[in-house]
Amino acid sequence: MGDEELIKIxxxxxxxxxxxxxxTFRRNxxxxxxxxxxxxxxxxxxxxxxxxxxxxxxxxxxxxNEVDGLWHGTAEGSVNGINKSGFNRSYCGxxxxxxxxxxxxxxxxxxxx
Numbered sequence: 001m002g003d004e005e006l007i008k009i010x011x012x013x014x015x016x017x018x019x020x021x022x023x024t025f026r027r028n029x030x031x032x033x034x035x036x037x038x039x040x041x042x043x044x045x046x047x048x049x050x051x052x053x054x055x056x057x058x059x060x061x062x063x064x065n066e067v068d069g070l071w072h073g074t075a076e077g078s079v080n081g082i083n084k085s086g087f088n089r090s091y092c093g094x095x096x097x098x099x100x101x102x103x104x105x106x107x108x109x110x111x112x113x
Contacts, residue, residue, distance in 0.1 A: 006044055007083050012037040045086050 012018045
């Protein structure tokens with residue numbers, strides 16, 4: 001992704017990424033039909049995510065952090081806003097519903113007690 005290109009939509013048509021997404025989606029929504037799989041790349045949001053992830057890892061060296069995926073259903077009119085600004089709660093409920101959330105942060109047992 002070039003410096004001038006802040007948001008890019010990349011078709012995912014084959015390979016390990018496609019296989020993983022397809023298998024997860026089919027396991028959680030077997031009666032749904034996959035029309036296409038696309039990865040939306042937003043350079044600004046990605047760099048912010050990487051900075052926060054690194055900060056979390058530095059501040060919590062004993063916590064294994066795994067982020068697996070997020071599936072979100074929403075109204076077509078909300079897509080551009082999500083692509084530009086990321087998710088926020090204004091898209092929940094009235095504009096769409098969370099279909100499947102697979103975000104895993106694994107904590108040592110002492111933190112959960």
